[in-house]
Amino acid sequence: MPDRFERPGILQFIAYVLLAAFVIWSFQGAGWSFSALVSGGPAMADFLSRTWPPSMDRLPQLSSALVETFQMALVGTIIGIIVSLPLAILAAKGLTKQSFVSRIFYSGSRLLIALFRTVPDLVWALVFVITVGLGPFAGTLAIAVDTIGFCGRFFAESMEDVEKGPSEALTAAGASKVDTIFCAVIPAAMPSFVTTSLFALEKATRSSVVLGLVGAGGIGIELKVAMDFFDYQLAMTIILMIFVLVLLVERIGSIARNRILEGNTQ
Numbered sequence: 001m002p003d004r005f006e007r008p009g010i011l012q013f014i015a016y017v018l019l020a021a022f023v024i025w026s027f028q029g030a031g032w033s034f035s036a037l038v039s040g041g042p043a044m045a046d047f048l049s050r051t052w053p054p055s056m057d058r059l060p061q062l063s064s065a066l067v068e069t070f071q072m073a074l075v076g077t078i079i080g081i082i083v084s085l086p087l088a089i090l091a092a093k094g095l096t097k098q099s100f101v102s103r104i105f106y107s108g109s110r111l112l113i114a115l116f117r118t119v120p121d122l123v124w125a126l127v128f129v130i131t132v133g134l135g136p137f138a139g140t141l142a143i144a145v146d147t148i149g150f151c152g153r154f155f156a157e158s159m160e161d162v163e164k165g166p167s168e169a170l171t172a173a174g175a176s177k178v179d180t181i182f183c184a185v186i187p188a189a190m191p192s193f194v195t196t197s198l199f200a201l202e203k204a205t206r207s208s209v210v211l212g213l214v215g216a217g218g219i220g221i222e223l224k225v226a227m228d229f230f231d232y233q234l235a236m237t238i239i240l241m242i243f244v245l246v247l248l249v250e251r252i253g254s255i256a257r258n259r260i261l262e263g264n265t266q
Contacts (some may be wrong), residue, residue: 047232050232051235053233055237057234065218066245068136068217068218068219070205070208071136072139072208072217073249076139076144076204077147077201079147080143080144080148080151080200081151081197083148084147084148084150084155087112087113087148088152088156091106091113092155093160109152113153113156117146117150117153121142121145121211122210124141124142124146125138125216129214136216136217139212139216140217147200147204150200150203151196155192155196158189159181169184201253202250202253208220209223209246219238223242
């Protein structure tokens with residue numbers, strides 16, 4: 001073998017073989033089929049031909065539903081960011097006093113953030129639809145919980161990665177832990193907070209469309225009804241509107257992140 005590649009040992013070689021076998025088995029379990037993909041081409045072409053031209057008959061109602069979708073994403077993201085900050089402070093290593101109670105709060109907050117992050121937002125939407133009923137409020141709550149899991153993790157990691165010098169200087173000067181967190185740690189991690197929050201908003205905008213499929217408000221329910229009634233022209237209109245919304249939010253987020261990065265380098 002070339003010198004730049006380390007020759008694997010027998011156990012490492014067996015592990016590679018098992019990994020390759022597992023990947024091949026996963027393709028089989030997933031039902032991957034090139035023949036089905038090729039044979040499905042005419043059906044896809046027929047579907048696209050039936051979606052064109054897009055229908056403009058219900059454009060005002062769809063625009064209202066699209067605005068509702070973004071409102072769900074925005075409000076859910078804001079609530080999630082606000083709640084995730086104190087959880088992130090408790091979940092960040094070394095920010096709180098090393099005591100038995102602090103370790104309990106640390107473990108509990110990490111576990112809560114992991115729970116919110118690992119359970120899909122669609123499941124949270126189903127839970128909140130059962131809890132508060134159909135409509136955008138259930139979707140907003142689902143997005144808020146999902147945002148807590150997303151932002152809580154990255155906020156905590158950002159605070160753990162900040163330069164320790166200012167914090168140690170304040171501690172040496174007699175500042176309390178709370179003063180150190182809010183005067184040194186959070187300001188240093190703020191650019192990362194803003195970037196993560198913008199990513200969370202982009203993620204929530206895409207998620208809010210899917211949540212409508214289970215009755216959690218927004219334009220997703222309109223798309224589901226259009227597909228159920230085989231109104232593919234209306235469905236194409238909705239898909240294009242969703243595409244424009246997501247593209248606009250991502251573009252604005254990208255501009256905002258670039259400005260933040262430029263401000264930090266100056």
